[in-house]
Amino acid sequence: MSEQKKVVLSGVRPTGPQHLGNYVGALRNWLKLQAVYRCFYAIVDWHALSSEYMNSKPIKDNTLEVALDWLGVGLDPTKCVMFVQSEVKEHAELHLILSMVTPLPWLERVPTYKEMQQELQDKDLNTYGFLGYPVLQAADIVIYKADFVPVGEDQAAHVELTREIVRRFNRIFGPVFSEPQTLLTEVPRLAGTDGRKMSKSFGNSILIKDPPEIIREKVMPMVTDTRRMRRSDPGEPNDCPVFTLHRAFVPKEKQDEAARGCRTAGIGCRECKAIMLEYLLRTLEPIQERRREYEKDPGRVWAILEEGNRKARRAAQATMAEVRAALGF
Ligand code: SF4
Numbered sequence: 522m523s524e525q526k527k528v529v530l531s532g533v534r535p536t537g538p539q540h541l542g543n544y545v546g547a548l549r550n551w552l553k554l555q556a557v558y559r560c561f562y563a564i565v566d567w568h569a570l571s572s573e574y575m576n577s578k579p580i581k582d583n584t585l586e587v588a589l590d591w592l593g594v595g596l597d598p599t600k601c602v603m604f605v606q607s608e609v610k611e612h613a614e615l616h617l618i619l620s621m622v623t624p625l626p627w628l629e630r631v632p633t634y635k636e637m638q639q640e641l642q643d644k645d646l647n648t649y650g651f652l653g654y655p656v657l658q659a660a661d662i663v664i665y666k667a668d669f670v671p672v673g674e675d676q677a678a679h680v681e682l683t684r685e686i687v688r689r690f691n692r693i694f695g696p697v698f699s700e701p702q703t704l705l706t707e708v709p710r711l712a713g714t715d716g717r718k719m720s721k722s723f724g725n726s727i728l729i730k731d732p733p734e735i736i737r738e739k740v741m742p743m744v745t746d747t748r749r750m751r752r753s754d755p756g757e758p759n760d761c762p763v764f765t766l767h768r769a770f771v772p773k774e775k776q777d778e779a780a781r782g783c784r785t786a787g788i789g790c791r792e793c794k795a796i797m798l799e800y801l802l803r804t805l806e807p808i809q810e811r812r813r814e815y816e817k818d819p820g821r822v823w824a825i826l827e828e829g830n831r832k833a834r835r836a837a838q839a840t841m842a843e844v845r846a847a848l849g850f
Pocket residue numbers: 745746749756757758761762763764779780782783784788789790791793794
């Protein structure tokens with residue numbers, strides 16, 4: 522009999538289509554993971570609700586957009602479980618139970634709590650749901666008894682909190698859960714069109730689904746190293762937002778060539794951007810082609826998600842039976 526595969530859990534908030542930062546920081550890695558582990562990839566619509574509760578209607582459309590992006594990049598429903606969080610109600614039940622044992626100060630000290638409140642200042646995040654976000658996240662992870670959670674360093678604190686909640690739950694009710702480990706992934710910093718980190722909330726994203734002409738329109742005016750005021754001024758690629766895209770999409774020897782050209786003023790920024798664009802568009806072409814095929818048949822995409830929901834439900838229900846027994850319910 523084949524050895525039981527280790528379980529991986531990760532998720533995305535459906536607040537809009539996925540951008541290149543999501544692709545480079547998560548999806549590209551998920552593709553590798555699906556070949557090795559039993560992966561549960563969740564579209565976490567309840568998490569989206571924690572910041573989008575005043576405008577909840579687009580969440581469903583965005584769920585489809587995210588699924589299209591996932592299928593486009595090559596996530597394969599025969600190799601991973603792609604599902605929608607709110608379709609597996611057991612997440613909510615476990616969230617409630619975990620919230621009973623989670624001390625409030627643990628949540629108040631989560632570093633991303635204050636950061637996100639700062640970042641999303643146009644939203645009122647002074648809510649119970651937003652504070653409890655990491656508890657729902659803990660439920661998402663442990664309900665599948667995930668061994669690994671792929672995260673960048675900035676998210677590692679959430680997994681640590683999950684581990685603390687697990688320890689407390691097990692101490693009180695008995696050993697139901699094992700502690701998930703972080704699968705620390707290098708999340709390269711990808712700059713957006715304004716030079717800040719690429720982020721949906723900054724409105725500076727290049728989307729996976731953007732047509733080539735839109736991508737070109739977004740890239741060509743991008744800010745570069747400010748030392749290059751004139752074509753003859755040498756620059757420093759390490760200080761250039763465009764070069765973060767080179768690192769993500771351009772083969773190493775071409776990158777080095779462009780970097781040399783930048784430092785010696787051998788190439789201009791337009792030329793340098795054109796090199797990056799060539800490789801970026803080459804990467805996106807098959808992805809967008811696949812995405813377009815699925816776009817023609819949204820029913821097929823919802824059916825894939827529904828199949829994923831069924832698989833996820835089965836696993837979640839088995840865990841909840843154990844949890845209820847441990848509680849004596
Ligand atoms: S040449 Fe390239 S790396 Fe150098 S500043 Fe211009 S766009 Fe950036």
